[in-house]
Amino acid sequence: MPSKMLQFTRLAQARPTKRTNAERRRDFDEIYQPFETPRAAEQASRCEQCGIPFCQIHCPVANNIPDWLMLAAAGRLDEAYALSSATNNFPEICGRICPQDRLCEGNCVLEQSHHGAVTIGAMEKHITDTAWAEGWVKPPRPRRERPESVGIIGAGPAGLAAADQLRKQGYQVHVYDRHDRAGGLLIYGIPAFKLDKDIVARRTRLLADGGVTFHLNFAVGRDSSLTELRQRHDAVLIASGVYKARPLTLQGATLTGIVAALDYLIASNRVGLGDSLKAFEDGSLNAAGKRVVVIGGGDTAMDCVRTAIRQGAQSVKCLYRRDRGNMPGSQREVRNAEEEGVEFIWQSAPEALLGDGHVTGLRSVKMHLGVADASGRQAPTPVDGSQFTLPADLVITALGFDPEDVPTLFGAADLAVTRRGTLAVDEATAMTTLPGVFAAGDIVRGASLVVWAIKDGRDAAAAIDHFIRAAADRRAAE
Numbered sequence: 001m002p003s004k005m006l007q008f009t010r011l012a013q014a015r016p017t018k019r020t021n022a023e024r025r026r027d028f029d030e031i032y033q034p035f036e037t038p039r040a041a042e043q044a045s046r047c048e049q050c051g052i053p054f055c056q057i058h059c060p061v062a063n064n065i066p067d068w069l070m071l072a073a074a075g076r077l078d079e080a081y082a083l084s085s086a087t088n089n090f091p092e093i094c095g096r097i098c099p100q101d102r103l104c105e106g107n108c109v110l111e112q113s114h115h116g117a118v119t120i121g122a123m124e125k126h127i128t129d130t131a132w133a134e135g136w137v138k139p140p141r142p143r144r145e146r147p148e149s150v151g152i153i154g155a156g157p158a159g160l161a162a163a164d165q166l167r168k169q170g171y172q173v174h175v176y177d178r179h180d181r182a183g184g185l186l187i188y189g190i191p192a193f194k195l196d197k198d199i200v201a202r203r204t205r206l207l208a209d210g211g212v213t214f215h216l217n218f219a220v221g222r223d224s225s226l227t228e229l230r231q232r233h234d235a236v237l238i239a240s241g242v243y244k245a246r247p248l249t250l251q252g253a254t255l256t257g258i259v260a261a262l263d264y265l266i267a268s269n270r271v272g273l274g275d276s277l278k279a280f281e282d283g284s285l286n287a288a289g290k291r292v293v294v295i296g297g298g299d300t301a302m303d304c305v306r307t308a309i310r311q312g313a314q315s316v317k318c319l320y321r322r323d324r325g326n327m328p329g330s331q332r333e334v335r336n337a338e339e340e341g342v343e344f345i346w347q348s349a350p351e352a353l354l355g356d357g358h359v360t361g362l363r364s365v366k367m368h369l370g371v372a373d374a375s376g377r378q379a380p381t382p383v384d385g386s387q388f389t390l391p392a393d394l395v396i397t398a399l400g401f402d403p404e405d406v407p408t409l410f411g412a413a414d415l416a417v418t419r420r421g422t423l424a425v426d427e428a429t430a431m432t433t434l435p436g437v438f439a440a441g442d443i444v445r446g447a448s449l450v451v452w453a454i455k456d457g458r459d460a461a462a463a464i465d466h467f468i469r470a471a472a473d474r475r476a477a478e
């Protein structure tokens with residue numbers, strides 16, 4: 001029998017699995033809990049049933065998933081790690097926090113045929129955690145040093161992936177970040193229950209051990225202009241992310257007790273890292289004992305509701321103007337939040353924040369979903385007379401992020417932006433309108449995902465390498 005047919009016959013013979021809630025919970029848990037080798041081997045070997053790498057096609061960094069699963073199934077974890085780390089600078093991070101249901105696992109052929117996806121993320125995490133434990137993960141060690149230096153603004157996943165790639169090529173790499181810790185949203189956005197901060201910190205240490213210089217508490221625009229950085233380095237990469245929270249423009253929006261999602265999550269992450277924070281201790285950014293309402297339906301909203309549950313909130317509700325099917329956030333995160341006790345109030349939007357000084361509740365209205373717009377999502381409109389009041393002591397707004405005004409902030413009026421305010425780059429070279437200044441990650445794409453930031457950082461690093469070598473060749477020819 002031809003091998004393709006054999007594979008499909010095996011697929012057809014495999015029994016479909018109808019997953020119970022407990023089993024789904026177990027699948028979720030395995031991302032965060034030890035994934036022992038026999039279970040890993042069992043998962044890895046399931047991939048042998050398939051011959052079509054849709055998972056790889058739908059992985060932004062094009063991980064060679066089928067091959068590293070085969071190697072893992074054969075117990076050759078060192079080779080599996082070598083292969084997996086060739087396309088992804090931080091596989092153990094992606095294994096933990098990629099929305100696999102929308103990427104690799106959602107497109108796994110076994111999932112498409114209702115046999116349940118191979119738990120690719122958990123396998124990626126297992127392979128790389130094993131590599132760390134066995135000492136296979138090494139600092140970037142270039143074969144030869146290059147004299148040219150690159151300045152990177154932003155120590156998030158885009159900046160760190162670029163730093164790793166450029167250092168491997170021998171460049172003198174300097175990373176500037178306005179925060180006191182490197183990692184960007186990996187450290188201060190994503191909650192610790194999804195991504196342990198030590199996992200991020202050991203990556204930063206590895207880069208520093210490999211010769212990357214970090215300049216922390218260094219805000220470009222305050223501590224130097226972009227022009228100064230351009231004079232200091234042969235190329236500059238802007239990977240500064242998007243941080244301007246979309247505001248709530250309703251009556252009562254200035255009451256105390258209404259906080260922006262990222263302020264709330266940064267406080268929670270700082271406290272988890274051992275910092276003492278007045279706004280947490282005085283209760284302004286602490287959900288303990290409170291009736292919490294989170295407004296929004298994206299992954300940031302899910303992080304807020306799940307953090308509030310862990311802080312011991314009295315109740316946690318999530319208000320979202322569309323229905324479950326139209327949510328921008330991962331369905332897996334919604335399921336997790338529900339299992340943890342979050343109440344979702346679908347098709348509802350706030351009309352006004354109530355209270356005298358401090359918020360006491362929200363007047364909300366039910367929404368009707370009309371016909372789908374150009375993006376395919378149904379437009380919500382308020383239903384007359386459907387108002388209701390939700391009591392609240394803490395309201396967290398998670399309405400999304402826009403880019404800051406980077407040209408003004410960096411004192412670089414010639415840095416062009418798109419209509420959305422993201423940096424305009426040449427798609428082929430990742431270069432901005434300023435020669436030798438490149439950009440990557442959310443500041444180009446808009447709020448996106450860690451794995452896309454890693455891909456963009458890698459692509460920008462390759463473009464910077466090409467740019468610097470071409471300049472060196474030109475100088476040599478003169």
Ligand SMILES: Cc1cc2nc3c(=O)[nH]c(=O)nc-3n(C[C@H](O)[C@H](O)[C@H](O)COP(=O)(O)OP(=O)(O)OC[C@H]3O[C@@H](n4cnc5c(N)ncnc54)[C@H](O)[C@@H]3O)c2cc1C
Pocket residue numbers: 097098099153154155156157158159176177178179183184185186189190191194218219220221239240241242262265299300303409440441442443447448449450451453
């Ligand atoms: C709450 C939250 C949860 C998320 N959860 C997930 C998830 O589970 N999975 C997932 O894939 N994605 C998630 N994301 C998205 C993901 O974190 C981002 O897409 C990713 O971090 C973008 O990487 P980046 O390197 O472009 O920017 P960032 O991670 O934002 O890093 C930018 C860095 O630039 C620094 N910076 C900014 N301005 C300056 C300046 N002027 N001078 C010096 N430094 C500066 C910042 O301090 C920051 O460290 C989440 C986002 C948020 C907000």
Ligand code: SF4
Pocket residue numbers: 058059060061062063065088094095098100103104105120121124451
């Ligand atoms: S990087 Fe993300 S999308 Fe790619 S294989 Fe890993 S978990 Fe899946």
